[in-house]
Amino acid sequence: MNRTNLVIHARTSIERGSKSFARASKLFAKQTRERAWLLYYWCRACDDLADGQDHGHGMSTVHNPEKTIAAMRMMTARAHGGEQTGNPPFDAFGVVAQECHIPKYFADDMIDGFALDAHGWRPESEADLFQYCYHVAGAVGCMMAVVMGVSARDQEILDRACDLGLAFQLANIARDVAEDAQAGRCYLPKTWLAEARIDPDHIMDPARRDALILLINRLCDLAGEYEISARVGASSLPFRSRWAVLAAAGIYGDIAREIKKSDGASLDRRIYTGKGKKLGWIVKAFGQALIKSGRTDRQGLWTRPRAIRPA
Structure with missing residues (x-):
């Protein structure tokens, strides 16, 4: 499939998978x-393969998760490396990776997260989360920052780009606590659950609902801190x-x-x-983009692994 057709498929994927990201993406320059x-097309496909979903919906059991992750890594x-895989989302990643020189270790790091889910991993501590x-x-x-022209060696800006991803994921986790529990997953750190006296295997216990809501709010507060950064x-x-x-920060932050x-x-x-709030953020963000934010440090925020590795 040529680049033009891959772009068409990728656009369809983002419009199905995330109306928020699709709307914000239209503000970028064409290239x-x-x-x-x-990039989204590939990320969405990997996520769906790992969770047995279709564009983020209808989670189902993946019967051989190790084999799925191995195939994901191989493709x-x-x-x-510039090869055609015959799988459009992966070929789409190949195109953008070649055009923007995206370091492979970022892609490997993302797949490592799906491997954690495949093994039924749960976070012990906030740092694990x-x-x-x-x-x-x-x-x-980080990969999106590279797509936008940031050097893969500009660690400070990549840290900020990572912070936006953290903010988005913390909001996702806060939103999906009940859905994840139904699937046998829990991303709330065990230390948090212990402090709140919530059984890790029965987090939806009605008797501890108020305590669980406080933990969800804690996730939301953390999402706000990383959004600011x-x-x-x-x-x-x-x-x-x-x-x-x-x-995107405003639209997703509103979640x-x-x-x-x-x-x-x-x-x-x-x-x-x-839709109204999304459009409101597009207008508001235009004004915010005209005024560059003042410098603030990241003191107290978690920092991603920053070692420079081979691409």
Whole structure:
């Protein structure tokens, strides 16, 4: 499949998989927008393969997860090396990886997160939670930064890009606590659960609902902290990219804000942000993009592994 057709398929994928990201992506300059779609197409496909889903919906049992992860690694490696795999999402990754020189270790790091899920992993500590969020979302933020022209050696900006991925994933976890519990998963650190006197194997116990809501709110607060940090990093991007990132940060950040405002309703229904609010953030982000954020440090925030590794 040629690049033009891959872009068409990638656009369809993002519009099905994430209305929030699809709307924000339209703010990018054309070349960056297409590359963002191509990267998303691969990320979405990997996530769906790992969870037995279709564009993030309908989680089902993956009967041989180790084999699935191994195939994912193999096709990603081939695509990164410039080979045609015959699998469109992976070929899409190959195109954007070749065009932007995306380091392979970021792709490997993302797949490592899916491998954790395949083995039924659960975080013991808050640091474990952040490490997981880095693998499945922070590494994607780093790859997106490279797509937007950031050097793979610019560690400070990559840290901020990672922070946006962490913010998104923390919001996802907060939103999906009940759905994850039904699938036998839990991303709340065991130390948090112990402090709240919640049984890790029965986190939906009605008797501990109020305590669980406090932990969900804690996730939302952390998402807000990493969103603020990511906004600083956006100042280093070209205007169109800065506008898109700030819009995405606001749109997705509203998910965490709505979850906290819902006072536990996220345990009973999926929290969405409406079309009007999304459009509102696009307008608001335009103004924010005109004024570069002041510098703030990242003191107290978790930092991704920063060793420079071979591409």
